[in-house]
Amino acid sequence: MNELVKQQWLIPFLPLVAAAVQSLLPRKARKLSAGICLTAMGASCVLALRAFVGTLGHHEAERAVWNFVWFDYGTTRLQLGFILDPMTAAMALMVTFVGFWIFVNATGYMSDDENFTRFFCFLSLFAAAMLGLVVANNLLMLFMCWELVGLCSYLLIGFWYFKPSAATAMKKAFITTRIGDVGFFLGILMLSWQAGTLNLYDGGNGALEQAGKLAGLHGWFGWSMATTIAVLLFIGAMGKSAQFPLHVWLPDAMEGPTPVSALIHAATMVAAGVFMVGRMFALFTAGGSAEHPTFAMDMVLWVGCFTALFSATIAVGQFDIKRALAYSTCSQLGFMMMALGAGGLVPGQFHLLTHAFFKALLFLGSGCVIIGTHHEQDMRKMGGLRKYMPITFWCYLIGMLALAGVPPFAGFFSKDEVLLVTFQRSKVAWGLATFAAFLTAFYMTRQMFMVFAGKWRGGHHEPHEVRWNMWLPIAVLSVFAIGLGFFGGKYEHYLGVHEEELHGKSLVMGLSVAVGAAGILLGWLMYGRKTMAHAEEPDPLEVKLGALFTCLNRKWYVDEFYDATIIRATMLLGEFWRVFDNRVIDGILHGIAWTAWGVSQVVRWVGDEFVINGGFDAGCEGVRLTGREFAKLQTGRIQGYLRILCLGAVILLVIWYLK
Amino acid sequence: MSVPLGYYLMLGGVLFCIGLCGALTRKNAIAVLMSIEIMFNAAILNFVVFWYYLHNGALTGQMFALFAIAVAAAESAVGLALVISVYRHYRSVDVDEMKALKG
Numbered sequence: 001m002n003e004l005v006k007q008q009w010l011i012p013f014l015p016l017v018a019a020a021v022q023s024l025l026p027r028k029a030r031k032l033s034a035g036i037c038l039t040a041m042g043a044s045c046v047l048a049l050r051a052f053v054g055t056l057g058h059h060e061a062e063r064a065v066w067n068f069v070w071f072d073y074g075t076t077r078l079q080l081g082f083i084l085d086p087m088t089a090a091m092a093l094m095v096t097f098v099g100f101w102i103f104v105n106a107t108g109y110m111s112d113d114e115n116f117t118r119f120f121c122f123l124s125l126f127a128a129a130m131l132g133l134v135v136a137n138n139l140l141m142l143f144m145c146w147e148l149v150g151l152c153s154y155l156l157i158g159f160w161y162f163k164p165s166a167a168t169a170m171k172k173a174f175i176t177t178r179i180g181d182v183g184f185f186l187g188i189l190m191l192s193w194q195a196g197t198l199n200l201y202d203g204g205n206g207a208l209e210q211a212g213k214l215a216g217l218h219g220w221f222g223w224s225m226a227t228t229i230a231v232l233l234f235i236g237a238m239g240k241s242a243q244f245p246l247h248v249w250l251p252d253a254m255e256g257p258t259p260v261s262a263l264i265h266a267a268t269m270v271a272a273g274v275f276m277v278g279r280m281f282a283l284f285t286a287g288g289s290a291e292h293p294t295f296a297m298d299m300v301l302w303v304g305c306f307t308a309l310f311s312a313t314i315a316v317g318q319f320d321i322k323r324a325l326a327y328s329t330c331s332q333l334g335f336m337m338m339a340l341g342a343g344g345l346v347p348g349q350f351h352l353l354t355h356a357f358f359k360a361l362l363f364l365g366s367g368c369v370i371i372g373t374h375h376e377q378d379m380r381k382m383g384g385l386r387k388y389m390p391i392t393f394w395c396y397l398i399g400m401l402a403l404a405g406v407p408p409f410a411g412f413f414s415k416d417e418v419l420l421v422t423f424q425r426s427k428v429a430w431g432l433a434t435f436a437a438f439l440t441a442f443y444m445t446r447q448m449f450m451v452f453a454g455k456w457r458g459g460h461h462e463p464h465e466v467r468w469n470m471w472l473p474i475a476v477l478s479v480f481a482i483g484l485g486f487f488g489g490k491y492e493h494y495l496g497v498h499e500e501e502l503h504g505k506s507l508v509m510g511l512s513v514a515v516g517a518a519g520i521l522l523g524w525l526m527y528g529r530k531t532m533a534h535a536e537e538p539d540p541l542e543v544k545l546g547a548l549f550t551c552l553n554r555k556w557y558v559d560e561f562y563d564a565t566i567i568r569a570t571m572l573l574g575e576f577w578r579v580f581d582n583r584v585i586d587g588i589l590h591g592i593a594w595t596a597w598g599v600s601q602v603v604r605w606v607g608d609e610f611v612i613n614g615g616f617d618a619g620c621e622g623v624r625l626t627g628r629e630f631a632k633l634q635t636g637r638i639q640g641y642l643r644i645l646c647l648g649a650v651i652l653l654v655i656w657y658l659k
Numbered sequence: 660m661s662v663p664l665g666y667y668l669m670l671g672g673v674l675f676c677i678g679l680c681g682a683l684t685r686k687n688a689i690a691v692l693m694s695i696e697i698m699f700n701a702a703i704l705n706f707v708v709f710w711y712y713l714h715n716g717a718l719t720g721q722m723f724a725l726f727a728i729a730v731a732a733a734e735s736a737v738g739l740a741l742v743i744s745v746y747r748h749y750r751s752v753d754v755d756e757m758k759a760l761k762g
Contacts, residue, residue, distance in 0.1 A: 636758030639691075643683055 004054040005064040008082035011047050011092055012131035012145075014040040019124035025117050033117040034107045037124050041103055044131065045096035052089040062086075065137045065201045079199055083137035087349060091134045091275055094353050098267040098360045099127045101473035105364045106259035108470035109371060113257075119159060123263065126152035130268035134275065139188050139198040139207065142279070146184070146240070146272060150177050153269045157256040169252035176249040180239015187232030191283075194225055200279070208282045215287030223295055226286035230296035233280055234303075241273025241333045244307040248559055251326040258367030261322060265329040266360035271352055274336045278349050285343065293343065293425070301341025305422075305429040308334030310556070312439035316446070316541065317552030320377050321366045324447055327555075328403065329359055331436060335418050338433060344421030351414035354484050358402035358411055361477040365396040368470050369451060373463045379450040380539075381459070383532060386452040388463040393452050395474040400448050402481040404441035405516045412516075413485030420508045430508070438515035445523025446541075454531025667708040675701035688745065688752040692738045699731045 018040035022033050055062070063085035070078045103123060110119050129148035136142040151174075158170025192198050194214055195207040202209070211226050219228030237243070242250035253264055264270060277284065277300065288294035293301075311330035318324040332355050339348035370377055372389050386393045402409035405416070415437060423430040456462065465471070526540045542549040551557070635641075674697055681694025703724045710720020746752050 634761060636761030638754055638757065639683055646679065646683065 002064045004051050005066045005082055005084040008084055008135045011044050011135055012128045014044045015124045015128035019121050019128060022117055022121040027117055030116045033120045037120045038103055041100045045100050048092040048096045051084055052093045055086050055089045063201060067199055067202055080141045081137035081199055082135050088134055092131060094356050095130055095267045098356050101476055102259050102262050102360060105470050105473040108467050109259050109367050122152055122155045126263060126268055133272055137200050143188055149269055149272055153264055156260040157253045159256055166255040169255040172252050173249040176246050177239040180236045180246050183232045184236020187229050190229045211282040211286035224287045226283050227294045227296045230284040231299060234300055237273035237277050241270045242330050243303050243337060244310055247330050250330055251323050254322040254326050258370060262360045262363035265363055266356040270333055274352050277340050278345055281345050297341050300337050301429060304334045304337025304341055305432050308338060308436040309432050312436040313552055314555045315443045316439060317549055319379050321379050322377060325362055325366060339418040339421050342422045342425035347417035347421045351418050354410040354414040357477055357484055358399045358481040361399040361474050361481050364474045365392055365399060368392045368466045371466050373458055374461050376458055381457055382451045383454040384456040385463055389465045391471045395478040398478040398481050400444045404444045405437055405512060410481050410485035416509050416512050419512050420505060423504050423508050434511055434515055437512060438519045441516045441519025442523045445520045446527050449527035664712045671701045671704045686753050686755055688742045688754050691754060696735060703727050
């Protein structure tokens with residue numbers, strides 16, 4: 001392990017090199033570009049697998065770190081470092097593996113786009129940044145990669161920047177996550193100030209190893225220092241992982257090409273927040289106990305819980321296939337956060353891994369659907385695709401069952417663990433989450449029936465099955481969506497966390513299966529028994545719920561609320577300062593300018609014209625006249641000079657003689 | 660029985676004045692050069708005489724006289740060369756003609 005950790009840097013480095021090379025490639029080199037990208041990602045995946053294998057077989061939670069000095073300035077020594085522990089290894093393997101198949105799918109999805117090489121360049125950089133974030137043993141390095149991830153998401157969401165909606169979405173994603181990053185950055189500064197280092201583990205001196213000490217110090221609002229820092233860091237995670245109230249950017253991120261959505265929603269961007277909370281878990285828990293959790297843990301729990309439920313309700317009312325999935329991601333991220341907040345590091349991280357597989361599967365599946373239906377995203381205009389796209393249908397079905405939490409698919413195991421650990425902490429949160437799980441099953445069933453059942457409602461163009469490079473990735477991922485759940489127990493053991501026997505296991509599991517089944521049943525009752533006949537037909541749920549459905553469809557009017565409050569307030573403030581600038585600041589400046597101008601006029605007339613110019617002219621004239629007069633002495637005759645010389649000598653002699 | 664110092668100094672002074680008069684009045688550049696040589700010789704005479712009467716025993720005066728003769732020879736060589744090139748330019752050696760440096 002100690003040897004392996006020194007090679008961890010290669011995992012993000014290879015995609016980074018790929019991105020650098022591709023930035024120099026001409027537009028036409030499409031095959032070369034894809035080849036480089038896939039090779040780099042595949043090699044990273046092999047390296048990650050090697051690291052993963054290296055961490056197997058250790059019974060305790062072992063970790064190897066490798067810190068090195070980046071540079072010194074003054075007395076401050078900036079270090080960077082890499083880490084290899086089970087959580088890192090599993091995450092890196094997931095990111096490289098899922099990323100690789102997303103790349104494969106992207107070669108099909110983007111095959112018509114003329115900026116193919118640019119797309120793959122950004123995609124590689126995105127993967128490199130995320131991998132850098134995963135293997136970093138230093139909060140500074142983590143933050144740099146974190147920001148790179150943000151930048152890449154900005155570039156990729158706005159890949160089709162000529163569409164105004166994409167241009168808006170890219171800005172929205174960037175600014176919203178930036179709001180969270182302010183908190184994150186403050187947290188990093190606080191940690192650096194209090195712990196004196198940003199290395200996470202450093203042989204007992206790392207920031208996380210000092211969590212106990214930090215828990216004893218006083219921070220803000222009566223919290224301990226550890227909690228204060230944890231809360232600030234969590235604000236960053238809220239932005240990145242799209243937790244309420246900073247979730248608004250994620251659905252708009254659907255403007256990007258679908259492989260990007262898959263990458264953002266599964267392997268990279270949003271996973272970063274959850275992963276970071278898991279990485280900094282020691283700070284979150286420091287100073288608390290199972291009975292009296294810290295404020296940071298409660299905050300994570302309730303923000304996660306609320307987001308899980310809130311986003312699930314919105315997902316019910318969406319018609320865009322990708323937007324429904326986007327809100328589903330928000331909701332699932334809420335589940336992960338909730339698990340972490342309830343003290344369940346293992347369930348949270350495990351759900352992150354399984355979710356990555358089946359959400360990547362669903363997004364790539366939706367990408368196949370979009371390509372198959374000639375760029376149609378409205379589910380009302382689909383239908384009957386099972387007949388036209390059988391491979392996509394079966395893979396999508398597996399993904400849907402996994403997300404809905406049907407045994408024995410992966411999502412069932414991880415979600416069950418999430419619910420179980422939440423049950424130990426708070427019955428209310430558990431109840432809400434179980435309801436969210438019910439909604440999950442319901443909206444996924446709704447989507448399945450709308451897209452794949454019934455008959456084609458999309459007009460004359462008949463849909464077709466996609467090419468192999470698009471369906472192969474989802475087929476591979478669906479294998480994992482089925483099988484990965486069985487490794488839950490092993491994963492717990494692998495992470496080296498020994499959790500005590502949790503009570504209420506059968507109740508939680510039974511109820512979880514029951515609500516999943518109920519959700520699917522309800523979905524079938526509403527959408528499956530009688531499928532939509534026309535695209536213009538109202539949604540059955542809309543008929544039942546009426547105004548509430550509109551409310552869901554408009555995402556509880558959060559965007560409108562932000563527009564009316566924060567954005568409007570910002571604009572008004574901007575307007576105020578503009579007027580202030582125009583009137584007051586400019587007024588002062590103009591006053592000063594006019595005064596200076598007036599003074600200069602006086603100086604010009606009195607001083608410049610008469611004193612300076614006059615004096616100078618007179619001086620010049622004097623010099624000229626003197627020169628002219630003295631020039632007459634210059635006869636050019638040597639003997640004349642000699643005579644004057646003699647005259648001078650004689651005069652000197654006379655003076656000397658008389659003295 | 661010796662000639663007193665003053666006589667020699669008188670001779671030196673007379674020689675210097677003759678040379679000076681020549682240098683100031685003659686129009687021919689060669690003549691001016693010759694006059695300057697006379698002034699040189701007056702100075703050299705003074706060196707030798709002062710040495711003989713006041714510092715007899717040291718070699719300073721004789722040495723200086725020899726140096727001055729050597730320098731005078733060099734000076735007249737350069738001077739004659741200049742006069743020749745002036746002649747080539749002006750077709751004359753009249754010093755009054757040479758007034759190109761008039762202010």
